[in-house]
Amino acid sequence: MSEDAVLPAKTGIAPQKVLGIFALALINVAAVLSIRNFPSMAEFGWSCIGWYIIGTILFLIPLSLAGAELATMLSDRGGGVYAWCKEAFGEKGGFVAIFCEWSNNLVWFPTVLAFIASTLAFALSPELASNPVYLFVVMMIAFWGTTAIAYFGENLSAKFQNYGVILGSIIPSVLIIGLGVYWILSGAPIVLPPFSPGEIVPAFNLSTLPFFATVILLFAGMEMAGFHALETRNPGTDYPKAMAISAIIIFACTVMATLAIAFVIPTDELSLAAGVMQAIQYFFEALNIPGAVAPMAVLITIGGVVSLAAWLIGPAKGLGVVAEEGNLPPVFNRTNKYGSPVAVLVIQALIGTLISLLYVFLPSVNQAYWILSAMTVELLCIVYLIVFASLIRLRYTRPDAPRPFRIPGGIPGIWLIGGMGAAGVIFSFIVGLMPTGDFTSSQAIGYVTGVLFGTFLLAVPPLIFLKLKKPSWVGGRTIQEGPK
Amino acid sequence: MSDEDTATWIVVIILVMIFLLPIGWIFLAYPAEPHYVVTGEPVREAAGATGITVISASNSTWPLVGAEGGMIYILGDDAGNTLAVQTQRFDSAESRDAAILTISAQTIGKGKTAGTLIVIGDQVIHFGPDPGGIISRVATELREKRVPR
Numbered sequence: 043m044s045e046d047a048v049l050p051a052k053t054g055i056a057p058q059k060v061l062g063i064f065a066l067a068l069i070n071v072a073a074v075l076s077i078r079n080f081p082s083m084a085e086f087g088w089s090c091i092g093w094y095i096i097g098t099i100l101f102l103i104p105l106s107l108a109g110a111e112l113a114t115m116l117s118d119r120g121g122g123v124y125a126w127c128k129e130a131f132g133e134k135g136g137f138v139a140i141f142c143e144w145s146n147n148l149v150w151f152p153t154v155l156a157f158i159a160s161t162l163a164f165a166l167s168p169e170l171a172s173n174p175v176y177l178f179v180v181m182m183i184a185f186w187g188t189t190a191i192a193y194f195g196e197n198l199s200a201k202f203q204n205y206g207v208i209l210g211s212i213i214p215s216v217l218i219i220g221l222g223v224y225w226i227l228s229g230a231p232i233v234l235p236p237f238s239p240g241e242i243v244p245a246f247n248l249s250t251l252p253f254f255a256t257v258i259l260l261f262a263g264m265e266m267a268g269f270h271a272l273e274t275r276n277p278g279t280d281y282p283k284a285m286a287i288s289a290i291i292i293f294a295c296t297v298m299a300t301l302a303i304a305f306v307i308p309t310d311e312l313s314l315a316a317g318v319m320q321a322i323q324y325f326f327e328a329l330n331i332p333g334a335v336a337p338m339a340v341l342i343t344i345g346g347v348v349s350l351a352a353w354l355i356g357p358a359k360g361l362g363v364v365a366e367e368g369n370l371p372p373v374f375n376r377t378n379k380y381g382s383p384v385a386v387l388v389i390q391a392l393i394g395t396l397i398s399l400l401y402v403f404l405p406s407v408n409q410a411y412w413i414l415s416a417m418t419v420e421l422l423c424i425v426y427l428i429v430f431a432s433l434i435r436l437r438y439t440r441p442d443a444p445r446p447f448r449i450p451g452g453i454p455g456i457w458l459i460g461g462m463g464a465a466g467v468i469f470s471f472i473v474g475l476m477p478t479g480d481f482t483s484s485q486a487i488g489y490v491t492g493v494l495f496g497t498f499l500l501a502v503p504p505l506i507f508l509k510l511k512k513p514s515w516v517g518g519r520t521i522q523e524g525p526k
Numbered sequence: 527m528s529d530e531d532t533a534t535w536i537v538v539i540i541l542v543m544i545f546l547l548p549i550g551w552i553f554l555a556y557p558a559e560p561h562y563v564v565t566g567e568p569v570r571e572a573a574g575a576t577g578i579t580v581i582s583a584s585n586s587t588w589p590l591v592g593a594e595g596g597m598i599y600i601l602g603d604d605a606g607n608t609l610a611v612q613t614q615r616f617d618s619a620e621s622r623d624a625a626i627l628t629i630s631a632q633t634i635g636k637g638k639t640a641g642t643l644i645v646i647g648d649q650v651i652h653f654g655p656d657p658g659g660i661i662s663r664v665a666t667e668l669r670e671k672r673v674p675r
Contacts, residue, residue: 145545160627245658255637256635310654408645413556419636482669492548500548
């Protein structure tokens with residue numbers, strides 16, 4: 043049985059330097075690369091290329107470069123996004139950024155957990171997907187199981203994410219790409235219209251504008267490796283390489299696998315009413331390998347769990363650092379013998395469980411899910427706006443700080459990269475407030491008010507905690523000690 | 527329980543409330559659409575009323591529990607834009623809600639879903655990506671087919 047001991051701050055267990063280039067890169071890939079995006083994006087046909095290019099220019103490249111510069115500059119600090127934003131805007135800026143990253147997860151967890159459960163049901167027995175008890179049980183096994191893995195520290199969670207992402211995201215992506223190539227080489231008809239450069243230009247109108255926010259944030263999570271700064275062997279050299287490798291893997295797998303699906307499945311069949319697995323089933327049946335559907339469902343389930351793990355562990359580690367610095371009440375400041383922020387993980391799991399209960403057992407209302415998705419988007423936009431603003435500000439406030447990786451081009455270069463990223467997320471924040479067709483004009487006002495109010499409530503606790511902060515919060519750190 | 531423990535639990539409860547408040551409010555503010563039988567073909571009728579052409583229509587049954595069949599429409603406007611729409615009837619509010627949950631979990635990344643859903647009685651109507659603003663024209667007509675609560 044573990045025993046609690048109060049130790050002075052900063053004297054906890056020294057982080058183990060267990061992460062190299064590929065381990066770091068795969069943490070980012072785990073957070074971003076998801077098979078479930080492919081069929082949805084394939085619905086856009088050739089114009090999915092245009093959407094991906096927009097997301098890459100306005101978000102993937104700026105965030106990768108910003109992450110590389112900030113992570114290498116502040117490689118001796120834990121907390122990832124928190125450390126970066128705190129350096130630029132003080133505790134308030136850093137705390138708001140990391141709290142928004144953490145709180146948006148809590149709203150998003152039920153969505154990804156429901157996806158995991160319904161995808162696994164496809165492999166077991168599709169009828170299960172309509173059973174709320176099954177859904178909730180599987181969701182909780184995935185959620186608390188991932189939390190348990192996080193409990194056992196960086197070494198285990200990194201291995202879990204690394205092996206899991208290869209099995210659940212990279213292998214299925216490569217398989218889909220390979221089968222798409224086989225489809226073309228075998229002379230089978232490509233269902234997309236003949237290619238022309240004009241086909242890749244996405245349509246911009248009031249109907250597609252809300253989708254813009256989704257595309258921009260398609261690559262959200264590229265900052266995830268930054269939370270593991272203290273566990274990285276050679277952060278100065280490994281980070282930029284890890285960022286580059288992960289960006290290339292994510293972009294290549296995403297674009298090619300999406301096109302492979304778009305080549306094989308007609309648009310009207312792709313309409314994802316019955317879920318991603320419907321598209322995957324059609325894909326494999328068209329290729330005369332229906333037996334691959336169930337194993338693929340299992341792999342995609344693993345990919346979902348790994349994505350959950352990446353988002354569950356990273357921001358929790360960041361919030362653990364906030365607690366360690368005395369900006370949260372002492373209840374949050376408990377670290378176990380593996381160096382995991384156990385109190386944050388448990389509180390996160392408790393809140394996530396309650397929200398999942400509402401999600402599964404209350405009547406399903408389309409508008410409610412849309413509002414929750416919108417709140418996730420808005421909170422993420424706040425995080426990334428502060429990150430890009432930090433990138434720019436630090437070039438002015440700490441111009442001479444060593445930066446093993448520096449975005450080229452001096453001040454104009456930093457404004458170009460940071461400015462593009464910031465413009466993308468500001469625009470996403472605005473269009474993220476646009477309602478879907480299921481809202482009447484009178485409901486639309488309630489929708490915007492609800493999204494803004496909910497976003498405000500989930501972003502404001504850091505300001506309250508900082509207001510209530512007591513000197514005693516800084517003094518001690520509780521470490522659950524295990525056997526020596 | 528010491529004062530510090532009490533304060534700790536108060537903090538945790540407040541934090542839980544901060545999360546449950548907006549989320550609980552959202553679920554209460556938007557009550558579920560009642561389950562009732564919708565007659566006719568609402569999408570075809572809404573398209574006809576707004577000058578949208580039904581280019582093609584075919585039968586379809588989703589591989590979901592309680593799905594009773596529906597249609598796949600390809601709608602088109604005068605500018606040549608097309609839109610795929612799927613409709614599906616469900617035998618109960620529970621099976622319809624399970625379908626809504628499944629579809630809503632298919633978000634792209636941490637964003638929203640690619641398509642749009644409209645629920646009318648026993649029917650779930652799924653619109654694919656809309657390059658020409660067809661949804662906004664059809665949706666107004668479709669919502670008027672709902673039985674007032």
